Amino acid sequence: MTHWTVDAPTALEFDEVTELNVRLIDGTVAVLASADRPSLAVSELYGRPLHVSHADGILTVSYESLSWDGLLGFLKPRKDKAVVTITVPADCPIQLGVLSASAVVAGLHAGAAVKGMSGDITLDGVTGDVSAETMSGEVAGCDIDGEIRFKSMSGGLTLAGGSVGTLTVDTLSGQVTADVSLHESGSVRVSTMSGEVTLRLPADSDAQVSLRSTSGAVRTEFETLRTVKAPASHTVSGNVGAGSGHVSVTTMSGAVTLLRGAPVGMESKTQ
């Protein structure tokens, strides 16, 4: 096992990294997929030194006494700030824990788990099991493919493009915007308190749909869906296509909009 205590801007390289764990307080952590030697570059550093360890292919970047589990309870204001850029092989699973730091993950194919407080989380071209959990940070994803879980208090989620096997979203007031396609018998389950939900699915999607809002408006562009307005619930339900997939949105006061995008067959409408 190799261990470094980094107290100044540094660049390190490693022979093999099969797993990555990063805990940061403030600053930025970026993880990029690269076919070359795994590397770590600390370009800015303020406050306490960073601890970097590399053992059995597991690369860990953290501060002393900042564990994954205790991360969100670690609320004392800190001055510790670092800007860290890491490259790992695309098939390396990663875990990032950030407080106010922002995180960028690009090109990884083995999934990513990111927990944040107020920092924004940016995911680009990540596939596999992707989970993002945040208090007030915004999560933005481009071309995410796989099983996606998102949980937040006020942070919103935006997914631009990509295809999901399962998309599970739980948020209180976060706004949810997603333009994705569904895997065969994929499922989307979104639940918010007051967060507005806007989904766009390809016109040739195949899903059993149920959109419900207690006091918000529910609308859809899919004509096969049925709208039922009752005093304290507004529901749109029915099947799109054969209904092998599943789309369910439940919200208290948020508005729900389900838009119909271009069929998957003829992509390239957006972006």
Add this chain to the structure above:
Amino acid sequence: MTPVFRHGRLRLYLLRLLDEEPRHGYEVIRLLRDRFMGVYAPSPGTIYPRLARLEEEGLVTHDEENGRKVYRITEAGREELRSRGDEIDELEEELSASVSDIVREVREDVRDTVRSLREELTRAAREMRGAERDAREQAREQTRAARESAREAADAARDRARQAREQAREQARQAREEAFAHAHRLREEASRLRDTSKDQWGGWGNWGEWSRWSEWAGRSSRSGWPGQHDLGALRDFERLARDFVTDLRSVAWDSGTILGTDVIPTLRDILADTLDRIREEVFEIHHDEPDEDSAPPPPSDAPAPAEPPAGAQPPAAAEPPADTAPPADTAPPADTEPPGAAEPPVK
């Protein structure tokens, strides 16, 4: 991405790479690509000429190893590096900056995409809402129109109902008046009868009106009023009178002209004439008797100027055909004529 190497920097970087250890040209290329995370991949066409150039300058030299050139730095090359140490540090900084450029680019890229997506979807949602609102507006418009026409229909229906009600009320009033007139006449009749009976039978005056009436009515043989032979005849008489009133009213109604006050005197004259005729032609014979009492004639005149003329007809058509057959024949034409005469002025 901005050019990674400014002028002369690539040359310096190649020297630095060879300073670490001797390398194949291919290895140099790979290291450069590594450095830039695959974003900058110099082609052999860029690197080999530069290495050859460095060799010409005497800064590097090469050995053949398994048929491949292995480049190594010369002392002159090291000297060059040392003299440009500042530039080397700067270069290092720039190179790590170009990695963070990638990160920044990724982030900006995603952020832009996400922002434009959000705008697009928000716009689409808003448009959908707009379309929905239009549809709602239209539906509301239709509802309003429907409600409007329904209201018009209801108004018309209400008008009709009011007219019908007024007509009904009018008929009721007429009927009541007729009833009053009838009652009045009956009373007159009764008093007259009482008087006569007092004359003839004296003590009958104490009888109740009804018993007297039935008694009187029963005396059909008596040369009294033809209409009062029995109750059935009386009813016919009344009905005829009512029918006449109804006919008269419908004539006025059908004429479509406004029933002005000016037609009333004319009507009244015609009716008065008619009444006179009836009095003379229909009730002539019997008039003498009631006249004795002096009570009946004025009442029969007073209560219903419009009625007796009408009433005159029924008695003729009704019960007393034997008594008053000839006058009955003459009465109807006399009767129908007046209304007919009344019509022109109305029209």
